[in-house]
Amino acid sequence: MQTVTATIDRTFTIGETDRRLFGAFVEHLGRCVYGGLYEPGHPSADAKGFRTDVLDLVRELAPTTMRYPGGNFVSGYNWEDGVGPVEKRPRRLDLAWMSTETNAFGTNEFIDWCRAAGIEPMLAVNLGTRDGEAARRLVEYCNFPGGTELSDLRRDHGWPEPHDVKFWCLGNEMDGPWQMETKTAVEYGRIATEAAKLMRWVDPSIELAACGSSARTMPTFGEWEDTVLEHTFEHVEFISLHTYLNDYAGDTAAFLASPDLMDSFIDEVVAIADAVAARRRSSKRIMLSFDEWNVWYRTRRKSEGRTKLGWPVAPNILEEVYTMKDALAFGGACISLLNHADRVRSACLAQLVNAIAPIMTETGGPAWRQTIFHPFAHFSNFGRGQVLRANLVSPTYAATYYDPRGTADLTFPLPAVPYAKLAAVHDEAGRAVTLFVLNRHLDQPMPIQIDARGFGDLELVEALEMRHDDLSATNTKEAPDRVRPAPLAGVRVDGGRVVATLAPASWNVIRLVASE
Structure with missing residues (x-):
């Protein structure tokens, strides 16, 4: 060659990497939470049930933010189910992953886990089966110091200090027909706007991300972003992007080229966001939150790899086993994110443990690094600064x-x-x-x-x-x-x-x- x-x-820079560029994602999906980061009774578990062997690997991986609780899961999630005494929490059917959710792990446990890992929490609100009122109540529960019903409820639950969560996602993939309560761009734009208003009235310091297209391949891509931002422009700082790279064709050369399509996706969303700003004669610039990205294809297309019959608790689903080839495509995606540091200010590797993840565990057994662990650790540990x-x-x-x-x-x-x-x-x-x-x-x-x-x-x-x-x-x-x-x-x-x-x-x- x-x-x-x-x-x-x-002196010639693209931009400085935002610390949130190096984030990841925890969803109530398969063994990501139960048997992954949370497993009371495991030999390494601490007093709160957190697997310390996983925490050690997470610190080595060095993600900076963590998105929670979904993902598809959040579009049917009642946050109230996951707070208060564990023995009184309800068991629910999770329609996103056809599982039974015990709610033994919820918002407060997640915040504690983030504190233990040294990670900024990033919460998503349910704008599928719920609305802006439920979202603003969660903000009050998490962030208001005290003296109100919901802030005092948090204190009664054992968390006297506010969680002070600054970054919030307004729903998840609301353009997708697989989503609970899928919405049109107009329907979503309206509910996201109203939720944003209420949430920010409770805490003016928070930052908000609106849902962009679930993928560049969605039939409404472009039109969705334009319409959603026309509604939410004055109320949000970010719009989201999601991409999962694949090798369905078995063409390695094409697979390794696929991160270049992430570059195109980013450039196109930037152009749409700036066109909305131009129509308004606004100097405001909407930033991008690439809050789901990874390599994922083996367990993606077959239904038996996505769900299990019988509504099990924490089934072993979406447990993609990554190869050297996958790590190469993954590394290319890291480079794409770095080279758009001027506008991609937040990103989340999906996900963290077991389900399409850099860390794998055996329930009751060890934890180990998948191949994709290493490029992300390099990206996060050495990618801070001016690109x-x-x-x-x-x-x-x-x-x-x-x-x-x-x-x-x-x-x-x-x-x-x-x-x-x-x-x-x-x-x-x-x-x-x-x-x-x-x-x-x-x-x-x-x-x-x-x-x-x-x-x-x-x-x-x-x-x-x-x-x-x-x-x-x-x-x-x-x-x-x-x-x-x-x-x-x-x-x-x-x-x-x-x-x-x-x-x-x-x-x-x-x-x-x-x-x-």
């Missing part, structure tokens, strides 16, 4: 990505996919420069030369690669470290020039420190 070149300059605008010159290839929706067979031609996908982040306080580079060529090593200007001399701190001769390799309970990062040899740094050779089908992180 010809040498890939990239030029970055300290630099890179001038990348790379050979390209053509691919066609397949993404079915219902009975529709949707294909997306990608005529010129760069073999290299790159993001560069400068942490000025720590003088660090981190390069995230994906080599999407399946057979050839990639010589790469990066010219970094305006930093003075650079010194190599660490270079890591993640690759495997078998792209279908996975991590398991028996072999939890089969796929993991290893040192990347042969990286040379000369002044502001970085030279390396990247293995075929590899995820690479090169960490540098600047002299000035």
Whole structure:
């Protein structure tokens, strides 16, 4: 392969990463909560029932925010069911995942878990089967100091101090026919506006995200965003995006190209949001919350992988086992998010434990890292700072990505996919420069030369690669470290020039420190 070149300059930036860019997602889905992060009686469980082995891995993964309680689950959730004495909480049928919800874990337990993990909570309200009044009551229960029925109820439940939750999602995927109480864009725009008004009247300090399209492939994509923002523009700070990358066609080259469609999705939603602002002659800019993203396809299309018969409690559903190939596409998605740091200010990896997750557990047994754990940990731990605008010159290839929706067979031609996908982040306080580079060529090593200007001399701190001769390799309970990062040899740094050779089908992180 010809040498890939990239030029970055300290003064040419895309934007600074918001700490909320590195979030994740916990839903009452399968074993994400029960048997995942919460398992009283587990050998590692603390006094509150939280698995400390999972907490240790979460701290290593380093998510900054956590979305809860859904997802599809929230569109039928009564938040009151999950507070108060556990023995008095009702058992409910959860129509989202055809399970029985015990409500042993609810809002207060989630807040306590976030505090234990050092994570900012991010709550979603039910705008499916409920309305703005239920939403504003939850805000009062969580955030009002005391002296009212609901704030005093929280205090009576054992949480005297307000939870002070700042980020709230106005429902979930309300355009989806799979959602409880699906709504048209006008119907959702109206209820979201009224909920936002009431919630903010209780606590003016909160920030709100309206539901965007459930996917770029939805038939109403574009029109939905335009209509919803026409209603909610003055009341929200964010609009959401959701994407799950797939390899349904078994075309690895196209799968590794699919993160580039995230770039297009982001650019299109930004354009729509700014068009709504332009119609209003408004200088306000709506930011993007990419609050569901991941690789997901094996357990997605087969109904037996999505639900279990008999309304079980915490069934083992959506437990995607990730491969080396999945980790590469996942790393590409991390790069896409970094390279839109100016407008994507919040994002949530879906989900955290067991269900389409970077962390797997055995109920009563160990916890381990899936392959996708490692790119996210690199992204979160080393992606803080100013994202630099890179001038990348790379050979390209053509691919066609397949993404079915219902009975529709949707294909997306990608005529010129760069073999290299790159993001560069400068942490000025720590003088660090981190390069995230994906080599999407399946057979050839990639010589790469990066010219970094305006930093003075650079010194190599660490270079890591993640690759495997078998792209279908996975991590398991028996072999939890089969796929993991290893040192990347042969990286040379000369002044502001970085030279390396990247293995075929590899995820690479090169960490540098600047002299000035």
